[in-house]
Amino acid sequence: MTINYDTNVVPLATAKEPKLTIEMVPSPCWHQNARFYNEDFWDIIRYHIYGLAGYTCQICGKKCSEKSGELECHEKFHYNEELGIQTIVGLQALCYWCHAVKHYDRSKGKGVDETLLFAHLCRINDATPEEGVRYLNKKRDECRRRAKLKWAVDFSYLKERFLIPAKNS
Numbered sequence: 147m148t149i150n151y152d153t154n155v156v157p158l159a160t161a162k163e164p165k166l167t168i169e170m171v172p173s174p175c176w177h178q179n180a181r182f183y184n185e186d187f188w189d190i191i192r193y194h195i196y197g198l199a200g201y202t203c204q205i206c207g208k209k210c211s212e213k214s215g216e217l218e219c220h221e222k223f224h225y226n227e228e229l230g231i232q233t234i235v236g237l238q239a240l241c242y243w244c245h246a247v248k249h250y251d252r253s254k255g256k257g258v259d260e261t262l263l264f265a266h267l268c269r270i271n272d273a274t275p276e277e278g279v280r281y282l283n284k285k286r287d288e289c290r291r292r293a294k295l296k297w298a299v300d301f302s303y304l305k306e307r308f309l310i311p312a313k314n315s
């Protein structure tokens with residue numbers, strides 16, 4: 147798989163990660179997201195992120211229309227497996243397909259055509275099908291391992307960066 151070193155595209159990625167990473171959320175962490183933290187602010191935050199990105203997918207560069215709802219807001223999480231802490235570390239404006247690949251198995255479970263998901267993963271990362279399969283399996287193993295752990299979630303990024311209070315605080 148070709149490694150992408152453009153840290154402007156994914157500021158928080160390490161140099162060893164591909165351009166379009168898969169970030170499946172382990173089952174104990176489902177729904178522990180910005181909407182859960184304070185859904186009243188979700189639209190304000192995501193449109194702010196879309197504006198900062200110039201209504202362009204921050205991974206593949208696809209230009210999206212402001213009106214069509216083509217862009218989606220991806221929440222990037224860091225998982226500290228030793229401490230069991232899931233931390234939101236960033237937000238990204240992504241096109242439908244880049245976001246669908248981020249949540250590969252969830253997308254597949256919702257009926258998204260896996261052939262198209264896999265093709266997008268390989269195309270954006272300039273990867274062969276063999277490299278794509280190897281990467282996908284690695285991320286599935288990681289997700290299964292994390293699903294066996296207990297997690298607390300850290301939303302301080304939303305509180306400190308966007309001054310958003312927790313819904314019921």
Ligand SMILES: [Zn+2]
Nearest residue numbers: 203206241244
């Ligand atoms: Zn994209």
